[in-house]
Amino acid sequence: MSRHRNIYMTDELQAIYDQTVEFVSKEVLPHGEAWEEEGKVPRQVLSQMGELGMLSLRIPEEHGGLGLGPLASATFSEALGASTFAGFDVTVLVHTDMAGPHLVNSGTPEQLERWLPGVVSGQTVLSIGVSEPDAGSDVAGIRTSAVKDGDGWRLNGTKTFITNAVYGDMTILAAKTDPDNKYGITMFLIPSETEGFEVAKKLNKHGWLCSDTAELVLTDVFIPDDQVLGTVHRGFYETMKNFQNERMVLIGMGVGAAQAAIDQTLAYTQERKAFGGHLYDLGAIRQRMAMNQARIDAARASMYHAAWMGEQGADNVKAMSGAKAFGCEVINQVMYDCVQFHGGMGYMRETPVERMYRDARILPIGGGATEVMLEEVAKRSIMG
């Protein structure tokens, strides 16, 4: 009698979920603390995941992947969340679900042939370089420029907050190619060893400590035409194709982490003695934890539902934006309560919820801030 976690799960997705949870429990949880100290996820674990096919859910079968859709990513991201080390989760998910899909969606047959084997194996770790010091939510405001130069392009500018770009191998990078059109953006494939393409700084962060985040400087970087990804000047629209997926996996990893935090808090409050009983005997605590479970269940369900819409090719911008806004805010409220009910221990570095609380803070900012997400819902909710 196979029991599935929800109505969207096939036998295979259920097995992928179980397998991923087992993997992170054995290969990540025991080591995560050391990785946080080092500010790095060891390459060996990414290679191991590559060997097991864990990096290629969304890569077409003809390129050695599994050719699965958004529901697989939703499942995988939620399962990764069980690692409790969101810095690890995001290292993987930027590669598989935030950068990788751009290559798959827009790559020429030659580009796919050239790069996908390394993406599948974890040899070529990807990053996505859009944000700049003066342009985050307003993508059209980027200033990094690419100017035609012979059989290629000459790039100049600065990128910031780029996940996986300190230790990764290739950045999919957005640059302005049409100065007369603010949406005239083109995407480029830039291997990390390219001349003039430098990591200016490894950034220090509030959370996600084992994830590497770079400030990048491009000085007269030459990129040949065969490393232009997708159509020239159309990069803005082409990147939008993956927005729902990117939002979804951020919710997924957050929901997985929030569930782990809830479970840890339930265990802690049911064991911690106070007032002649346990903390969990206090109505204020048990009621709030019950509501927290309900909120996370709602966030999870709305994510899977939006994923299912996407799986069928339906327009899920409104559903996914709403799920991102709601889910990521709720995840933070839940983390706050989990720290609160751990008391002073919740404020100590040795307590996992302390880290998970910090890790969650970026979720309502990155990949579309809550306010931006709500605008996506609001403008699709005008009657008439």
Added chain:
Amino acid sequence: MKVVVCVKQIPDPADPGALDPETKTLKRDMKLILDESDSYGVEMALQLVDAAGEGEVTLVSMAPNNERSGLSTALAMGAASATLVSDPALQGSDSLTTAKVLAAAIKDQSPDLVIAGSESSDGYTGTVPEQIAGVLDLPSVTAAKSITVDGSSIKVQRQTDAGHDDVECPMPCVVSVTAGVVEPRYPSFKGIMAAKSKPVDEKTAADLGFDADAVGWAGAGQEIVDVAEAPQREAGEIVEDDGEAYTRIVGFLEELKII
């Protein structure tokens, strides 16, 4: 080289188990998973077939409710196919009946080698593998920590209290393996996807030639009369170290006649 591995599907040990008050046995009506102690057998079998350069690993499992989640895990690890024996009539089978049923499912396959775990993790007697060997009239080796094939026989390192014995045994034979001696591989995601299309042959007791009254509760040569809670473990003694605690520890070990 054809290796059959007996795998048991059990309730997830991470979830609190419960006894059925009526049958006094473990409730097994939930999703079952591959018993970890059998994943070692699957891994050993896959390694043997890899080393032989030819052949395949097949699985045999007896489980309630046509449960196959645990089988899927072993298929995803690389086994080629499985036989699943499931029949309400088999509920309550004792270890000898279980061995007879598994033996019947194994027999048709004429394997070179049958591998089983030494004992299951949920409810166990630790006797099924040897009883299978008895029913099939095959030699058996217990407590194997490593197996290598040498022509038509196998060489086995048999775990003992002192270390291991080196034994040799002609094939076909039945070997029970100890847990923890190999690192079971993670199923790859491709393996997971492929497991879906691997054949699982479902059989009832009757398919294997058993009458319903010869198996299950009806055929069991044992009865569970009573079950009782295991006694609570008593709290240990905590010795605060004031610099002299070692004398207390030495005294304690002397009391136990360990030193």
